[in-house]
Amino acid sequence: MKTIDHTLLYLRESLSNYEGNELSQSIHQKLQNKNYQSEREFVEDLDDREMQYLDKILAREISYAENVQDDMRVQQLREVYEIIF
Incomplete structure (x- = not known):
């Protein structure tokens, strides 16, 4: 059974809002098909x-989560964002 980091679940959910975009689909496929053990492992698999x-x-997405005061979503999405940059 696949396990996925909870942070990556939030990311996958956020990406579903952009299904029409090719890059969004590519990233979503990676999240769907690979078993990442951490956010860092996922980020290392991304291209530029x-x-x-x-x-x-x-x-x-972080801005939206802040506006609706969804602190958990803000925290989870920031974890990925901080690893990228």
């Missing part, structure tokens, strides 16, 4: 384009 795309998406 995917990282740039996540930079934009995560900033938007």
Whole structure:
């Protein structure tokens, strides 16, 4: 059975809001098909384009989570964001 880091579950859920984008689909596929043990392992598997795309998406998603006062989502998404940059 696959286990996935809870932070990556939040990321996968956020990416589902951008299903029409090719990079979003690519990243979502990685999360779906690979068994990452940590956020760092996931980030190391991203290419430069995917990282740039996540930079934009995560900033938007973190801002949204802050606006609706979803502190857990903010924390989880920031964990990935901080590893990328």
